[in-house]
Amino acid sequence: MVEIEEVGNAFESEELAQLNCTTRRLYTILHKSLHDLQTTSITADNKSVEPRLQHDKVRRETDSLLDVVSKNEKCQQRIEHRREDANMLMESGILLYNVSRSLLKSYESMEKDANSEDKYLLIMTRFTATKVMAFSLLAESDRKENLSISYIDDCIDVLRSLGRVGLLSLQNIYTDASKSSEYLLLACDTLAHSSNIWSKIGLSYLTKVKHNTELEEILEDLWDFSRSHMEVLTIMISTTDDNVKLSININSLTNVLHELQELCPYVPAYTADLLKAIKTTVIEFEKAGKLKYCISLIEESIRISDSIEVGHENATDPSADEFKQFLMLRLFEELFEQKDYQRAETCYSFLPNRKDPSALLVMLKLCLSQKQYQRAKNITGAIIEQNNFEKALLATKTIVQAEEYSADSxxxxxxxxxxxxxxxxxxxxxxxxxxxxxxxxxxxxxxxKRVLGLNKRLQDSESDTSAHLNRLHRCVFELTHDELKRNSLEICRTWAEVGLNLAFNQDEAACYMRQFEDYELSLPRLMCKLAVLSRILSQSFSKGGSTKEGVYWAKEASKTDHSKKSLFLLFGTSLVGDSCDSQNLSAESLQDILKRDDVDVNDMIALCKLAYDSKSVDTCYKLSGCICEKLSSEGTNIGPMVLPVGALLQSVAQMLVQRSMDANRTIIEDQSLHLMEQFVNCSRKFTSENAASFGSSEVFEWFYALSFRLAKKTNSFDCYLIAATIAERCSELYPTTSKLQSRSICCKMAAICIYVQKLESLDRPSLQKLSDLIELLLEANAVSVDTSLSIDRAYLGKCALAVKLRLGEEDTSQLLQMCKAKFGGSTLELTEAAELVLYTSSFAEVSEIRDKYLALARDIYKHALQILLQQEKADGRKLGIIFRRIVQLAETRQIVFEWLEQFLQVSQSIDVEVEDIDAEWLLAKSWNLVRI
Structure with missing residues (x-):
């Protein structure tokens, strides 16, 4: 393996020196990995672990190298380098390219599949090497300007290297699903660079410097690279969502088409391949719904098709006309889909074969879109004459449907x-x-009769007509439904009976059995069809006022089909009847429905709506409870409702209120109270975002008025609390539109007053409820309370103290602190609190802690005395009363004497007039103390 020499100092250009240095580091890493791999394959066993690439280091160096190349490419216009520097950089790029290729081949030669990440990094490194090689070409200003033979050879070598990396990336798009998107981008980038180098050479110049076999080999490589580039662009455009902005556009694809077109005259066999590639791309764009790209591609392809020079021997070959027919027909269809009728008709006039049934069918749709019915009929006749039954039938159905099934059509x-x-x-x-x-x-x-006759002909046919039979029966069902909607009840029943005759036909059941080869599979289809027709008959009779017949057919439907639809219909029809049997039937059907697992809140709302329409108050009341229970079990993630739940509960409550005039008022009031509690519980499952699914703020206002009236009428603590909760929930769900802001304060104060009035008769749970409510009001933020309302915190403090005393609170220090906190600034209120403690201490219930309460009263009086003496002018009357109570509650004679001395000092030190009665009492107390 060739080693790169230390030549970094030989560079005059810092940019190229940096590039060369980074390339050398990456080469060294890969070269070491290749050496380790080859050593392992020689010395290790077959099952030894193969060495892995240093992923982080390779990726870091690769990214660094690409960044340097990109940075230098952007400023290449103002950089001129020595030829020797560019050659050395080219050599480094070639060595990096070869080592990455050799390393990948070594993996494959050992019959071991390279790790997906390893393989991608090696291919990415080869791409990086080609970028370095390509940049070294751009850096040679003298050879680039002269386009010397050696420079052209180097360009072709780099072009081929880029193209091969692109082909390898394209291959891995299909074989490595985990990296397909990365390989797609890499293939697009690589082949685009290859195309860019090719565009700078040009075919005309290439043919001047290259000849014979060498030229053929270059052209063959160019063809493969451009075809692969076209395939990559097709994949990118077809698989990318329309909302995502692509880095490429249709011009990229048309440029590749022109490159392929330039090569066709040199190798005639390429023409057919190009036309086939264009057809494939058009079809792919159509499948992906890329109409914009498809139309642009077709228009450009037509121009290319017209300009391709066909040899003399192929001048009469129909393939060119067939290709043009294909393109023009696709363009015609796309223009029609875009409703560009004028261009579509112009396109049709240029079709090589305007009598093609597919073209005539599109033209038929175009005429119908423009309401040219006579012309459409003529075109339909032309299609019928083409001896193509499928197209002829489709054309006939199209014009009949367009003219709305008129007798003429x-x-x-x-x-x-x-x-x-x-x-x-x-x-x-x-x-x-x-x-x-x-x-x-x-x-x-x-x-x-014609329908029944056609049904018989279809069943007797030797061919498989099961699809026709199903569609015929579906048409009968739809016709029956349409007549029911039009309130043509007699015609509806007649057609329903026709449908029943079709469904009961044994031949049809046999046909189903032949189709599914299993009676158990065919029977449900037949039963379902019978149930549909029975439901239609039931609805027809019920609408016509024949309740008894409606219930009968609803029963028949539920016998053959136990679906929700059948049970709902049975429930609805039985509600209309006034007899005892109908009431029992509605109750039974309701129980059957509620037992089902597939019944949701919306189904229950629909049932309650049926009961409401039938004025069935008890059923509505029962269903409202089921709805609230279902909502409570579903959590907070509640979807849209077919009817706002709050509005439905309001309707039920209104029915109860109306019935209260004729029925037992106590029972109705209990039911109304229970319904209001359900209303409050249901509202807690909704937020301000989905409040519309529950109801409007007016529904809360109505329930608030109902609960408030009931609370005033019954003087009920619980009713006032419900009214308060309704007001609070309304403000939470509708913070900007609620008219019940701070109404809860009024209701809670009223509830407290009711319980305080009968405080001595309240049991312990009621006292605890009252205590919690008082604490809640005392902790209320004053800012959140309407300024028109005022909370009497002193009154609430006395109530809180009274309740705690009635509950037998033993922690008197906490009670003392509460009194200081609630009444600390008022001597009168402190005195009243102490009197309340004294009064409570006389009850038998607190006999065990009476001494604690007496001590608490004494401590409260002492604190009241402190507050009184701190005032600028003390009230003599209050001063006398407080001293009397302190002396009265003193535990020993010594303490009594001390407090009398304290009174004497106070009366002499400040200007205060004590009431005569208080002074006489204290004097008598001191006289008695002296005598004793």
């Missing part, structure tokens, strides 16, 4: 029947299917 089937007598059954079948789609069907009874 349907007469085209007579012409078709006369021209193709051997295909009468197919013609009759298509005509019958189109007749059933006509706006006005001929004599119904006679026509139905």
């Amino acid at each position: 349907l007469m085209m089937y007579d012409t078709l029947r006369r021209q193709y007598g051997g295909n009468c059954l197919d013609v009759d079948f298509e005509e019958m299917c189109d007749l059933m789609k006509a706006n006005q069907i001929p004599d119904s009874a006679a026509f139905q």
